[in-house]
Amino acid sequence: MRDYLLTTALLYLAFSLFPINAFSQNAPPTVVAGIPVNYDEALVGSYTLPDPLTFQNGNKVTDAASWLTKRKPEIIRLYEENQFGKVPSALTDISFNVFDKGTLVFNGTAIRKQVTIYFTKDTSIHKTELLIYLPAKATKPSPLLLNLSFSANSNVVDDDGIKPGMMWSPDGKRIPAPKSNFGKLNIEQFIKEGIGIATLCYSDIEPDFKNGINFGIRNLYLKEGATQPEPNEWGAIASWAWGLSRAMDYLETDKNIDSKRIAVTGASRLGKTVLWAGANDARFAMVIASISGEGGAALSRRNYGETIKHITDTSRYHYQFAADYHNFSDRVNELPVDGHMLISLIAPRPLLLQTGNSDLWSDPKGEFLAAVAAEPVYNLFGLKGPGTTTMPASGDQSLLKNQLGYYMHEGGHSVLPEDWKIFIEYMKKYLL
Ligand code: GCU
Numbered sequence: 001m002r003d004y005l006l007t008t009a010l011l012y013l014a015f016s017l018f019p020i021n022a023f024s025q026n027a028p029p030t031v032v033a034g035i036p037v038n039y040d041e042a043l044v045g046s047y048t049l050p051d052p053l054t055f056q057n058g059n060k061v062t063d064a065a066s067w068l069t070k071r072k073p074e075i076i077r078l079y080e081e082n083q084f085g086k087v088p089s090a091l092t093d094i095s096f097n098v099f100d101k102g103t104l105v106f107n108g109t110a111i112r113k114q115v116t117i118y119f120t121k122d123t124s125i126h127k128t129e130l131l132i133y134l135p136a137k138a139t140k141p142s143p144l145l146l147n148l149s150f151s152a153n154s155n156v157v158d159d160d161g162i163k164p165g166m167m168w169s170p171d172g173k174r175i176p177a178p179k180s181n182f183g184k185l186n187i188e189q190f191i192k193e194g195i196g197i198a199t200l201c202y203s204d205i206e207p208d209f210k211n212g213i214n215f216g217i218r219n220l221y222l223k224e225g226a227t228q229p230e231p232n233e234w235g236a237i238a239s240w241a242w243g244l245s246r247a248m249d250y251l252e253t254d255k256n257i258d259s260k261r262i263a264v265t266g267a268s269r270l271g272k273t274v275l276w277a278g279a280n281d282a283r284f285a286m287v288i289a290s291i292s293g294e295g296g297a298a299l300s301r302r303n304y305g306e307t308i309k310h311i312t313d314t315s316r317y318h319y320q321f322a323a324d325y326h327n328f329s330d331r332v333n334e335l336p337v338d339g340h341m342l343i344s345l346i347a348p349r350p351l352l353l354q355t356g357n358s359d360l361w362s363d364p365k366g367e368f369l370a371a372v373a374a375e376p377v378y379n380l381f382g383l384k385g386p387g388t389t390t391m392p393a394s395g396d397q398s399l400l401k402n403q404l405g406y407y408m409h410e411g412g413h414s415v416l417p418e419d420w421k422i423f424i425e426y427m428k429k430y431l432l
Pocket of ligand 1: 270
């Protein structure tokens with residue numbers, strides 16, 4: 001038993017710590033999955049990005065209405081078909097159990113609520129726990145930041161009243177999540193600004209490992225006899241994004257929350273996830289995507305840091321995407337979308353991209369160039385993007401002044417305490 005617990009704890013740490021920390025402390029890796037990684041700007045190669053403002057039939061998008069009603073849905077379909085995968089229809093039967101209806105915490109400054117969101121009629125397996133803190137002094141519904149976390153809620157906040165978190169074991173059992181300090185949130189910094197914060201753990205929705213398909217929500221929607229989704233059906237990232245929308249389904253019902261002012265945030269693979277969630281679900285009024293890198297905001301066509309070939313290698317994160325994404329490993333220039341188009345799907349809502357200057361694996365410059373290339377879509381709405389083609393230095397906050405913001409911290413693949421401060425300022429400016 002002791003060995004089992006130890007193995008479980010180690011696996012948990014591997015699944016939860018590895019993603020964020022893997023390449024942060026050390027020099028960027030030069031070979032991953034046997035594939036060399038380029039960090040030389042001279043070897044990036046030339047590329048032409050698909051134009052977000054040109055329909056597939058060659059016509060131009062000239063106004064915001066045709067962007068929203070025609071071109072945006074076209075691009076979403078391209079992402080579904082080629083990168084994140086389509087969510088099978090028939091996902092219904094959502095229900096909520098608000099088992100903590102409002103407990104005063106943190107010296108009476110915050111109200112804690114806890115909600116179990118059931119994804120299916122059978123309430124035993126497919127569910128997630130939503131932990132919410134709202135400013136106690138609020139006299140009207142509070143704006144809120146929804147955080148998608150690598151860690152169980154009980155590890156994210158130091159509050160004894162939180163329902164103990166569960167996780168999937170590698171053999172598909174629901175077991176208690178071991179204690180960890182990973183992904184801690186400082187709740188009070190939000191509360192004192194009058195902003196609520198809610199968090200949920202991504203792996204409740206679908207476990208983040210190769211055979212997670214055997215246990216998570218995607219398993220329920222496999223075609224009869226199939227062990228994998230169709231090649232253009234959802235990978236794990238699309239399932240996590242789907243889960244965020246289910247959290248939003250609850251938040252919309254809560255009278256103490258201003259559902260028109262909800263921002264969503266996540267880091268790394270969860271940065272990719274929040275971009276896709278925001279693209280699909282316009283109820284998210286703002287997106288803050290940290291270090292989303294390849295398959296997120298970074299340009300795949302730039303051969304710098306991680307590439308589609310690295311990320312979709314079957315030894316790595318093939319399961320996080322539609323299987324068809326892998327087909328573009330050696331023909332990235334044929335991919336009908338790229339990072340700038342994922343960004344453009346958030347327009348006209350505010351979007352903040354946060355990167356780190358030594359996180360070369362995630363290609364912070366590729367994210368900046370994607371924001372530059374997405375700017376014409378924001379312009380359609382009379383809004384601005386970076387407004388420059390010069391990459392800002394680390395710590396430079398000058399690109400936070402527009403609805404399409406970009407900020408690169410001094411440091412690696414992480415979200416630093418100073419970044420959270422910037423997120424709050426950005427929320428205050430564009431959401432409050
Ligand atoms: C790996 C992966 C990245 C991903 C990251 C994470 O580094 O290659 O694409 O963003 O894990 O989720 O931490």
